[in-house]
Amino acid sequence: MSTGLDAQVVVIGAGPAGSATAVHLARAGVDVVLLEKDAFPRDKVCGDGLTPRGVHQLLRMGVDITAPGWRRNRGVHVHCDGREIEVDWPDTGRYPDFGLTRSRHDFDELLARHAETTGARLRTRTKATAPLTDAAGRVVGVSATSADGEPVEYRAAIVVASDGVSARSALATGWPRDTRTPIATAARRYYRTDAFHDDDRLHLWADVSRAGDDAALPGYGWLFPLADGRINLGLGGVPHHRHGATDLRATFQQWVTRLPRQWKLEESAAESPLRSAALPMGLNRRPQYRDGLLVVGDSAGMVSPWSGEGIAQAMEAGEIAAGAVTLALTRPPGARREQALRHYPTEVDRRWRTHYRLGNLVAEQVFARYGYRPLLNPAVMGSKMTTRLLARLFAHLRS
Numbered sequence: 001m002s003t004g005l006d007a008q009v010v011v012i013g014a015g016p017a018g019s020a021t022a023v024h025l026a027r028a029g030v031d032v033v034l035l036e037k038d039a040f041p042r043d044k045v046c047g048d049g050l051t052p053r054g055v056h057q058l059l060r061m062g063v064d065i066t067a068p069g070w071r072r073n074r075g076v077h078v079h080c081d082g083r084e085i086e087v088d089w090p091d092t093g094r095y096p097d098f099g100l101t102r103s104r105h106d107f108d109e110l111l112a113r114h115a116e117t118t119g120a121r122l123r124t125r126t127k128a129t130a131p132l133t134d135a136a137g138r139v140v141g142v143s144a145t146s147a148d149g150e151p152v153e154y155r156a157a158i159v160v161a162s163d164g165v166s167a168r169s170a171l172a173t174g175w176p177r178d179t180r181t182p183i184a185t186a187a188r189r190y191y192r193t194d195a196f197h198d199d200d201r202l203h204l205w206a207d208v209s210r211a212g213d214d215a216a217l218p219g220y221g222w223l224f225p226l227a228d229g230r231i232n233l234g235l236g237g238v239p240h241h242r243h244g245a246t247d248l249r250a251t252f253q254q255w256v257t258r259l260p261r262q263w264k265l266e267e268s269a270a271e272s273p274l275r276s277a278a279l280p281m282g283l284n285r286r287p288q289y290r291d292g293l294l295v296v297g298d299s300a301g302m303v304s305p306w307s308g309e310g311i312a313q314a315m316e317a318g319e320i321a322a323g324a325v326t327l328a329l330t331r332p333p334g335a336r337r338e339q340a341l342r343h344y345p346t347e348v349d350r351r352w353r354t355h356y357r358l359g360n361l362v363a364e365q366v367f368a369r370y371g372y373r374p375l376l377n378p379a380v381m382g383s384k385m386t387t388r389l390l391a392r393l394f395a396h397l398r399s
């Protein structure tokens with residue numbers, strides 16, 4: 001067996017969380033290896049939407065968002081029971097006043113290559129198979145299967161697990177998720193239509209009905225226009241014991257047929273199958289550091305329980321994690337290094353804890369039971385001030 005390459009830090013998974021972590025580490029001069037099991041480009045089931053908080057993270061990484069392939073949006077267009085409102089992203093001075101869309105097929109490769117250009121050593125088609133631990137149970141590296149199918153080991157001072165919703169690395173160290181936090185499921189499909197070519201908003205529906213019983217979907221539907229003339233159409237929700245699991249496929253089919261005919265979302269316009277995946281919400285692994293292993297992004301359940309947004313959170317947490325790791329590496333192994341690493345969960349808590357706590361409660365008590373409809377009643381939708389406040393709350397955009 002090859003002993004592989006040693007590095008100061010090994011990052012498992014080159015989604016937004018892993019690539020962002022690697023960018024910030026490499027920029028700080030840290031020797032980092034970024035392992036990705038797939039080859040790029042690859043698909044990832046997602047809505048492909050970024051709020052201003054996500055755009056802010058791209059800017060902080062030096063990603064060129066003026067290059068072709070990005071599509072800007074200035075806010076959301078909300079549909080509910082025949083009422084429609086348009087809400088602009090707030091102009092806070094702290095975040096950009098626009099969002100972006102880009103298919104994850106492109107986005108993830110772009111970010112991973114950016115990490116590589118910044119100095120990270122990207123190893124695609126390299127699948128982490130198990131964490132390496134020392135006698136005390138501390139994670140000291142990872143064993144993997146290399147692109148040519150050979151077993152390989154990467155030993156490192158610190159390991160970052162950003163392997164997505166499967167969270168295999170954390171689970172392999174005996175680190176379960178907090179089952180009290182919500183997990184949503186969502187499905188999306190691409191269509192080609194020219195109906196949205198000059199539309200600069202993300203569309204959201206709070207009035208989707210479930211197939212079968214016509215109860216309210218415990219979530220929402222979306223339509224996000226992309227730069228390449230396609231749209232990403234999807235829906236999702238939080239399961240609840242009150243109404244059981246939603247048949248997402250049947251609900252999607254029923255919903256599409258009810259959308260305006262002039263949008264031409266017929267079968268012949270579809271450019272992909274309908275695909276679904278889970279969204280781990282509400283900070284389901286806390287604190288996000290233990291025994292040499294940091295968890296970032298979906299592997300730490302960082303999807304917002306308010307909105308289902310997880311890309312911005314994954315990238316932001318990657319930046320926080322990289323900061324803590326960079327400081328830790330200036331210290332010798334031992335108590336002071338541990339203190340620096342523990343700053344990662346402390347900072348995540350400081351920024352997000354209140355927002356997620358409240359979000360978990362609202363997701364459980366409102367969204368999972370009744371969907372988003374109660375929040376978008378005529379009184380709310382008739383008030384510009386209230387809808388602006390809601391947009392700020394859902395996208396976590398404090399001034």
Ligand SMILES: Cc1cc2nc3c(=O)[nH]c(=O)nc-3n(C[C@H](O)[C@H](O)[C@H](O)COP(=O)(O)OP(=O)(O)OC[C@H]3O[C@@H](n4cnc5c(N)ncnc54)[C@H](O)[C@@H]3O)c2cc1C
Nearest residue numbers: 013015016017037046047048049128164186297298310311
């Ligand atoms: C249907 C749907 C719609 C969504 N829409 C949106 C949206 O519009 N906006 C938004 O912000 N969020 C959205 N999300 C959430 C968002 O997709 C995730 O929160 C985000 O991708 C999390 O990033 P991540 O890097 O943590 O995980 P991932 O993006 O899942 O990346 C994990 C990476 O790790 C790799 N990996 C896994 N195991 C291994 C291994 N053993 N070895 C090496 N590599 C490994 C994977 O191949 C992958 O590249 C949506 C999710 C779903 C399911």
